[in-house]
Amino acid sequence: MQAKSLSWRRRFSGWLMPLLLSLVAGAHAQAPVDLPSWNDGAAKARIVAFVNAAIEPGGRDFVPTAERIAVFDNDGTLWTEQPVYFQALFVRDRIKALAPKHPEWKTKEPYASLLKGDLKAVMAGGEKAMQQLVMVTHAGMTSDEFSAVVSDWIATARHPKTGRLLTDMTFQPMKELLAYLRANGFKTFIVSGGGIEFMRPWAERVYGVPPEQVIGSSIKTRYEVRDGKPVLVRLPELNFINDKSGKPVGIQQHIGRRPIAAFGNSDGDFEMLEWTTSAPGARLGLIVHHDDGEREFAYDRKSHVGQLDRGLNEAGARGWTVVSMKDDWKTVFAPAR
Amino acid sequence: MQAKSLSWRRRFSGWLMPLLLSLVAGAHAQAPVDLPSWNDGAAKARIVAFVNAAIEPGGRDFVPTAERIAVFDNDGTLWTEQPVYFQALFVRDRIKALAPKHPEWKTKEPYASLLKGDLKAVMAGGEKAMQQLVMVTHAGMTSDEFSAVVSDWIATARHPKTGRLLTDMTFQPMKELLAYLRANGFKTFIVSGGGIEFMRPWAERVYGVPPEQVIGSSIKTRYEVRDGKPVLVRLPELNFINDKSGKPVGIQQHIGRRPIAAFGNSDGDFEMLEWTTSAPGARLGLIVHHDDGEREFAYDRKSHVGQLDRGLNEAGARGWTVVSMKDDWKTVFAPAR
Numbered sequence: 001m002q003a004k005s006l007s008w009r010r011r012f013s014g015w016l017m018p019l020l021l022s023l024v025a026g027a028h029a030q031a032p033v034d035l036p037s038w039n040d041g042a043a044k045a046r047i048v049a050f051v052n053a054a055i056e057p058g059g060r061d062f063v064p065t066a067e068r069i070a071v072f073d074n075d076g077t078l079w080t081e082q083p084v085y086f087q088a089l090f091v092r093d094r095i096k097a098l099a100p101k102h103p104e105w106k107t108k109e110p111y112a113s114l115l116k117g118d119l120k121a122v123m124a125g126g127e128k129a130m131q132q133l134v135m136v137t138h139a140g141m142t143s144d145e146f147s148a149v150v151s152d153w154i155a156t157a158r159h160p161k162t163g164r165l166l167t168d169m170t171f172q173p174m175k176e177l178l179a180y181l182r183a184n185g186f187k188t189f190i191v192s193g194g195g196i197e198f199m200r201p202w203a204e205r206v207y208g209v210p211p212e213q214v215i216g217s218s219i220k221t222r223y224e225v226r227d228g229k230p231v232l233v234r235l236p237e238l239n240f241i242n243d244k245s246g247k248p249v250g251i252q253q254h255i256g257r258r259p260i261a262a263f264g265n266s267d268g269d270f271e272m273l274e275w276t277t278s279a280p281g282a283r284l285g286l287i288v289h290h291d292d293g294e295r296e297f298a299y300d301r302k303s304h305v306g307q308l309d310r311g312l313n314e315a316g317a318r319g320w321t322v323v324s325m326k327d328d329w330k331t332v333f334a335p336a337r
Numbered sequence: 338m339q340a341k342s343l344s345w346r347r348r349f350s351g352w353l354m355p356l357l358l359s360l361v362a363g364a365h366a367q368a369p370v371d372l373p374s375w376n377d378g379a380a381k382a383r384i385v386a387f388v389n390a391a392i393e394p395g396g397r398d399f400v401p402t403a404e405r406i407a408v409f410d411n412d413g414t415l416w417t418e419q420p421v422y423f424q425a426l427f428v429r430d431r432i433k434a435l436a437p438k439h440p441e442w443k444t445k446e447p448y449a450s451l452l453k454g455d456l457k458a459v460m461a462g463g464e465k466a467m468q469q470l471v472m473v474t475h476a477g478m479t480s481d482e483f484s485a486v487v488s489d490w491i492a493t494a495r496h497p498k499t500g501r502l503l504t505d506m507t508f509q510p511m512k513e514l515l516a517y518l519r520a521n522g523f524k525t526f527i528v529s530g531g532g533i534e535f536m537r538p539w540a541e542r543v544y545g546v547p548p549e550q551v552i553g554s555s556i557k558t559r560y561e562v563r564d565g566k567p568v569l570v571r572l573p574e575l576n577f578i579n580d581k582s583g584k585p586v587g588i589q590q591h592i593g594r595r596p597i598a599a600f601g602n603s604d605g606d607f608e609m610l611e612w613t614t615s616a617p618g619a620r621l622g623l624i625v626h627h628d629d630g631e632r633e634f635a636y637d638r639k640s641h642v643g644q645l646d647r648g649l650n651e652a653g654a655r656g657w658t659v660v661s662m663k664d665d666w667k668t669v670f671a672p673a674r
């Protein structure tokens with residue numbers, strides 16, 4: 001009897017118990033939760049409940065894999081946007097790099113002020129000055145050339161305050177969230193007001209998001225054959241501004257169906273969250289609230305960059321989850337590479 | 338000895354042999370070829386050689402999965418485009434359906450001629466008349482409403498000559514090719530001059546291509562909140578023509594990297610094939626040549642719709658594979674559902 005009993009116990013703990021557990025787990029489709037940088041709290045619980053409901057076969061809120069579309073803003077949601085959008089640092093560095101070929105910039109605005117580091121004077125030039133700087137730095141080359149310029153720049157570009165690589169100023173909890181969603185059959189997209197071709201060269205390496213899942217603002221391009229070699233020439237002409245009410249338009253243009261989850265941090269993401277969460281079925285709207293002045297920057301409610309006013313006011317009524325970076329995140333930044 | 342020898346033989350055929358075979362097969366990464374509707378010939382051999390080279394780890398022409406992007410034209414490449422583009426049948430049917438609400442169309446061109454079935458008179462109105470008809474039938478509703486209209490229409494729309502469902506006028510060999518590429522890690526995109534929102538409602542069901550992998554021509558949309566419900570309103574204003582030199586532009590805008598394989602049938606696909614095949618590394622350019630008047634339609638060289646003149650002239654020099662529908666395809670159409 002002794003031997004038989006032992007054998008039964010062994011069998012039970014060896015394979016019967018795991019089998020029974022897997023059957024139970026299978027029925028509820030509870031995926032392993034891999035969000036180590038998130039503190040246990042309402043935000044994490046909401047995310048996990050949403051994902052578990054979406055993947056539970058036969059469940060009331062089950063979502064077929066093809067419809068598991070999640071959209072993420074970039075600036076302020078996946079990486080820092082302070083003290084300025086990082087793409088503005090790119091513009092500054094490119095103007096400096098191009099200056100030797102443009103001696104006239106020494107006395108011509110807005111270049112002169114930018115080269116002197118007087119950003120206030122540049123800002124005084126308004127939208128027109130900003131657009132001029134963007135076009136000079138983003139147009140006039142081929143798409144392959146621009147991609148190479150961005151890749152070279154991002155490999156060494158550092159944050160003006162922390163001195164860290166910009167790609168290390170990405171939020172570790174959000175990168176875990178991207179991976180967690182993908183592990184559960186979600187297709188993750190970036191939907192940013194930033195330049196689509198500014199993000200694509202590094203979004204796959206840094207966020208695991210391939211170029212065809214990056215949506216952003218763009219300028220026009222023209223197909224040309226130069227010396228028998230086809231190129232796409234980037235033109236100094238606006239094509240599309242993927243911000244505010246432009247985000248749902250960009251989402252429809254690129255994805256062609258409504259996402260079921262949206263992640264943003266500013267009122268520039270309001271319409272994207274509204275569009276995502278106002279259709280029938282289970283939806284997840286989530287706002288990253290920048291309230292951690294110690295580990296990152298506390299701003300948003302009154303900020304010029306990344307203002308979050310309407311979003312905070314209406315999140316409760318709309319059922320959107322507000323993530324406190326201070327309380328909900330164990331770690332803020334990705335480990336330095 | 339007898340028993341031992343048998344045991345060895347059993348072991349060999351039982352698991353050693355399959356193991357050895359799988360090791361050998363793994364080294365060559367020969368994927369099973371599932372193209373039953375293709376005759377053995379140069380075209381099929383070229384496709385299979387290209388795919389096997391792309392998936393062979395360590396091979397000279399190996400392509401990482403993320404870069405295995407294949408683009409397919411739709412009209413004339415994945416389904417018939419004779420006697421007219423099928424989207425023109427949609428326009429005709431929509432005008433008829435909307436006519437009761439527009440009594441003025443009885444005497445107003447180009448509607449009057451269309452309602453009388455006089456397509457020649459419609460054509461005489463030129464591009465302006467065509468655009469007018471497109472806008473009246475494609476704009477003025479929300480994106481969800483348009484999607485529903487297309488879905489309802491395509492469920493019953495039939496070919497004017499064969500009487501078959503339009504979705505059964507799709508080419509079986511090309512559907513096998515789409516599936517074969519996907520089975521080998523390729524991401525398949527549709528890149529069509531047709532309307533992007535005209536294809537999306539049925540491309541997944543018919544071709545296995547999800548909406549986010551459909552690229553086409555588009556009109557502008559505007560985000561609006563109507564009675565607290567957000568909608569995307571389709572505007573009677575051209576956004577982008579995804580044809581000829583617009584195809585590489587559309588590819589870059591949506592995919593953000595250069596495809597390694599392109600499939601077309603007319604000179605509207607010339608630039609897409611040129612863009613795809615003129616970069617370094619192994620590339621596949623393939624043209625479907627409509628030379629089968631018995632089973633489909635023989636036209637293309639001199640046709641107004643789907644003209645293929647430059648493509649046939651230059652295919653040899655450019656290394657593009659020309660598929661003869663007559664000789665290379667065992668079956669032309671997908672079986673009726």
